[in-house]
Amino acid sequence: MRKVDIFDTTLRDGEQSAGVNLQSHEKLEIAYQLERYGVDIMEAGFPASSQGELQSVKQIAENMKHCTVLGLARANHKDIDAVREAVKGAAKPGIHIFLATSPVHMQYKLNKTPKQVIETAVESVRYASQYFSHIQFSAEDATRSDWPFLAEIIEKTIDAGATVINLPDTVGFTTPEEYRKLFEYVQENVPNIHRVKLSAHCHDDLGMAVANTLAAINGGASQIEGTINGIGERAGNAALEEIAVALKIRQDAYKIETQIDLSQTVRTSKLVTKLTGMIVPQNKAVVGANAFAHESGIHQDGVLKNKQTYEIIEPEMIGLTSNKMVLGKHSGSHAFNEKCKEFGIYLDKKDSRKLFKAFKDLTAKKKEVTEDDIFALMMDSSLQETSPTYQLELLQVSYGSHVVPTTTIGIRTPEGNVVQESATGKGSVESVYNTIDRILNQPVTLTDYRIQSTTDGIDSLAEVYVQIEIEGASSSGRGIEHDVLEASAKAYLDAVNRLNVKEYFGEQAKGVSSL
Numbered sequence: 213m214r215k216v217d218i219f220d221t222t223l224r225d226g227e228q229s230a231g232v233n234l235q236s237h238e239k240l241e242i243a244y245q246l247e248r249y250g251v252d253i254m255e256a257g258f259p260a261s262s263q264g265e266l267q268s269v270k271q272i273a274e275n276m277k278h279c280t281v282l283g284l285a286r287a288n289h290k291d292i293d294a295v296r297e298a299v300k301g302a303a304k305p306g307i308h309i310f311l312a313t314s315p316v317h318m319q320y321k322l323n324k325t326p327k328q329v330i331e332t333a334v335e336s337v338r339y340a341s342q343y344f345s346h347i348q349f350s351a352e353d354a355t356r357s358d359w360p361f362l363a364e365i366i367e368k369t370i371d372a373g374a375t376v377i378n379l380p381d382t383v384g385f386t387t388p389e390e391y392r393k394l395f396e397y398v399q400e401n402v403p404n405i406h407r408v409k410l411s412a413h414c415h416d417d418l419g420m421a422v423a424n425t426l427a428a429i430n431g432g433a434s435q436i437e438g439t440i441n442g443i444g445e446r447a448g449n450a451a452l453e454e455i456a457v458a459l460k461i462r463q464d465a466y467k468i469e470t471q472i473d474l475s476q477t478v479r480t481s482k483l484v485t486k487l488t489g490m491i492v493p494q495n496k497a498v499v500g501a502n503a504f505a506h507e508s509g510i511h512q513d514g515v516l517k518n519k520q521t522y523e524i525i526e527p528e529m530i531g532l533t534s535n536k537m538v539l540g541k542h543s544g545s546h547a548f549n550e551k552c553k554e555f556g557i558y559l560d561k562k563d564s565r566k567l568f569k570a571f572k573d574l575t576a577k578k579k580e581v582t583e584d585d586i587f588a589l590m591m592d593s594s595l596q597e598t599s600p601t602y603q604l605e606l607l608q609v610s611y612g613s614h615v616v617p618t619t620t621i622g623i624r625t626p627e628g629n630v631v632q633e634s635a636t637g638k639g640s641v642e643s644v645y646n647t648i649d650r651i652l653n654q655p656v657t658l659t660d661y662r663i664q665s666t667t668d669g670i671d672s673l674a675e676v677y678v679q680i681e682i683e684g685a686s687s688s689g690r691g692i693e694h695d696v697l698e699a700s701a702k703a704y705l706d707a708v709n710r711l712n713v714k715e716y717f718g719e720q721a722k723g724v725s726s727l
């Protein structure tokens with residue numbers, strides 16, 4: 213058995229998914245869960261991108277006990293210094309420097325000759341080597357790069373101090389056979405390659421990210437990169453949970469071991485889904501709601517006779533359990549805290565007390581409080597504590613089949629005043645949003661609106677997810693309430709609040725350049 217290191221980039225490449233913007237405490241919660249899941253290396257963010265991001269990476273770095281925490285940097289001193297500052301408190305700090313090596317990226321994006329690209333990469337890695345013993349260098353767009361040129365830059369960056377070399381399939385262009393050959397080529401043509409680990413990083417533009425990653429392992433990769441649920445830029449990254457389960461189920465074929473605790477799979481996936489708002493398709497491999505559902509008679513008959521007829525993965529292996537602890541009116545704080553722990557929520561005493569109270573209030577309205585309800589409660593209460601926000605104080609909607617929907621809303625502004633307005637709309641949700649727009653007096657465009665119930669049944673909570681744009685900046689928000697219109701209003705305000713937090717940190721980002 214050969215060991216392959218798992219490099220998680222949910223908090224960096226995953227957060228690059230359009231419409232995802234995680235708050236610091238949300239990133240920290242995911243980081244704790246990733247460590248429980250057993251990732252070897254965690255890319256916590258891109259510290260030079262803003263002061264808020266730097267602080268968030270710093271908080272993660274200071275709290276992880278076992279895994280290496282990295283920050284991403286372009287090949288320049290300013291970005292490298294931002295990573296130094298961000299990960300200095302980590303038990304195992306590291307840096308990830310990238311520079312593109314494909315002709316199209318070098319010529320048009322970087323405006324550099326291949327010679328200048330080599331010089332820049334070498335100089336940056338050498339600079340970083342004064343401060344780091346773990347230095348990953350990524351030849352961005354490696355799969356569209358000239359192979360002899362790749363071999364040359366890899367050899368030189370290893371001499372400059374790189375300890376991991378990554379060959380990213382940045383635009384999801386490669387095929388399994390080709391990617392495996394690239395790994396073999398590099399091992400045969402770079403004399404000092406034995407001094408480093410070789411890493412694979414795949415994107416899913418052609419739907420081959422997981423297959424390409426597994427092919428890289430066959431080609432000799434000793435580290436693989438990906439994100440939970442496969443979230444990430446464009447079509448996303450390779451889904452780590454799919455790779456980890458494939459390596460386990462087909463250990464006969466791959467002969468690879470990882471230190472992933474597969475029983476944490478479902479928890480990790482759920483936490484990422486809930487906090488990013490990126491909903492997993494029902495039929496997604498491993499973690500989709502239907503991944504273990506048998507619908508047709510012949511399949512059901514087979515499974516009843518012997519599960520192995522149609523199930524290649526034991527649900528228990530990934531943390532699905534058939535026994536169910538029901539939380540309700542008579543549950544106490546122990547069962548409640550146990551439930552929070554079970555699905556990956558880290559709570560200190562104060563938050564735990566606050567959530568437990570909200571949970572008890574909810575049991576007065578609902579017979580059974582589900583995991584999703586608890587997630588909903590947690591997310592609803594979390595944002596208010598971290599920054600001044602717009603808060604919904606009053607909502608009144610008048611709707612009928614022959615009247616124009618009209619809404620009156622009162623909002624408490626970050627300054628503490630309550631502003632009240634009314635407006636109409638073609639439907640009640642539109643009238644709610646027109647009213648909020650009037651109060652905010654900002655040009656908000658709604659670009660996505662989705663609604664789902666958190667559980668089955670008439671007493672379920674409504675969970676609304678929205679994406680908005682204000683003057684070119686995009687943001688997403690969630691709202692959870694018993695009433696659909698109140699959830700819609702809260703989701704909209706949540707998105708506005710998140711944008712305001714981002715702008716606040718954006719202002720502070722100027723400080724990064726003086727590091």
Ligand SMILES: CC(=O)SCCNC(=O)CCNC(=O)[C@H](O)C(C)(C)COP(=O)(O)OP(=O)(O)OC[C@H]1O[C@@H](n2cnc3c(N)ncnc32)[C@H](O)[C@@H]1OP(=O)(O)O
Pocket residue numbers: 225228258260261262285286287288310311312321322323352382445
């Ligand atoms: C393949 C990947 O996933 S790479 C990671 C992508 N992630 C992100 O971009 C998220 C975070 N990014 C950001 O917040 C911003 O882009 C910042 C703060 C990093 C930079 O913002 P800006 O300074 O305004 O530059 P902008 O993003 O518009 O352009 C990128 C610049 O970096 C340069 N650049 C791109 N990659 C690299 C690199 N690896 N090394 C050095 N320079 C680079 C570009 O050539 C361009 O330079 P130019 O201004 O001289 O033309």
Ligand SMILES: CC(C)C(=O)C(=O)O
Pocket residue numbers: 225284310350352353378380381382383413415
């Ligand atoms: C920063 C690099 C590794 C990246 O994300 C990519 O090339 O896809």
Ligand SMILES: [Mg+2]
Pocket residue numbers: 225380382413415445
């Ligand atoms: Mg990537």
